[in-house]
Amino acid sequence: MINGVWSRNTVGWVIAAALLPPLAVLLLEQGAPAALRITMALAVIAGWQLAFRIGAGVPMSPTAALTAVAVGVLASGEMAIWQLALAVTFGTVLGELVFGGWGRNVLSPAVVTLAFAFVSFPEIRHAPAGPWVALACAPAAILLMATGILSWRVLAASGTALVAAALAFDGELDTMPVLGGIAFGLVFLVGDPVSSPSTAAGRTLYGALTGALMGYLGHQYGALGAPQTIVFAALLTSIFAPLLDHAVIAARAYRRRLWHG
Numbered sequence: 001m002i003n004g005v006w007s008r009n010t011v012g013w014v015i016a017a018a019l020l021p022p023l024a025v026l027l028l029e030q031g032a033p034a035a036l037r038i039t040m041a042l043a044v045i046a047g048w049q050l051a052f053r054i055g056a057g058v059p060m061s062p063t064a065a066l067t068a069v070a071v072g073v074l075a076s077g078e079m080a081i082w083q084l085a086l087a088v089t090f091g092t093v094l095g096e097l098v099f100g101g102w103g104r105n106v107l108s109p110a111v112v113t114l115a116f117a118f119v120s121f122p123e124i125r126h127a128p129a130g131p132w133v134a135l136a137c138a139p140a141a142i143l144l145m146a147t148g149i150l151s152w153r154v155l156a157a158s159g160t161a162l163v164a165a166a167l168a169f170d171g172e173l174d175t176m177p178v179l180g181g182i183a184f185g186l187v188f189l190v191g192d193p194v195s196s197p198s199t200a201a202g203r204t205l206y207g208a209l210t211g212a213l214m215g216y217l218g219h220q221y222g223a224l225g226a227p228q229t230i231v232f233a234a235l236l237t238s239i240f241a242p243l244l245d246h247a248v249i250a251a252r253a254y255r256r257r258l259w260h261g
């Protein structure tokens with residue numbers, strides 16, 4: 001785990017292994033187009049990782065697979081090669097490598113990559129992944145929770161808040177056509193162990209805030225479960241993750257002062 005029980009490299013390989021079931025389903029459903037997007041993303045990331053390895057000694061990381069598969073799952077539109085390369089470059093370099101590599105970054109490079117793609121090329125339409133990808137995310141979530149990489153508090157709070165917000169805003173919950181994107185986003189983007197809070201209470205607040213924001217954005221734009229809804233909710237709440245941890249720690253210190261004062 002990131003807390004020192006496991007090395008960052010080992011955590012990266014576990015995450016890469018957890019990606020295999022949704023990756024297999026994605027390739028079966030979409031075939032060559034998805035394989036091409038993922039291969040191109042991996043090639044660009046590997047090139048930048050190698051450049052930073054040679055130039056600055058930043059270790060290479062298997063978590064490059066997460067960004068590549070996230071592009072395959074959530075950015076299914078017909079992006080030109082230069083558009084894909086630009087988005088992956090921005091997310092990998094500015095979201096991860098300039099901080100010294102994965103484990104030291106503030107935001108998930110996969111989230112930064114997708115957010116850049118959605119903002120820079122809004123004319124490209126991206127179809128959300130369906131229920132089979134969601135089913136494939138189940139063993140991934142089990143593996144990541146069993147190894148302590150994915151916090152069950154984040155997953156439970158975000159899923160519960162998403163359902164509650166969707167019902168509160170729309171009065172119904174029709175997520176079956178977009179369930180794959182939601183499941184992948186919650187497990188691999190929202191549940192990212194680096195960009196999410198480290199305290200138990202902070203994780204619960206973070207998950208609840210993300211799920212509620214996904215429900216709200218889905219209501220505002222009529223696209224619950226759309227890739228943009230998932231990614232922007234994850235991006236906004238990740239920015240405030242350190243603040244949530246700070247608030248939790250400050251509240252604990254205040255309670256101790258009252259107790260002993």
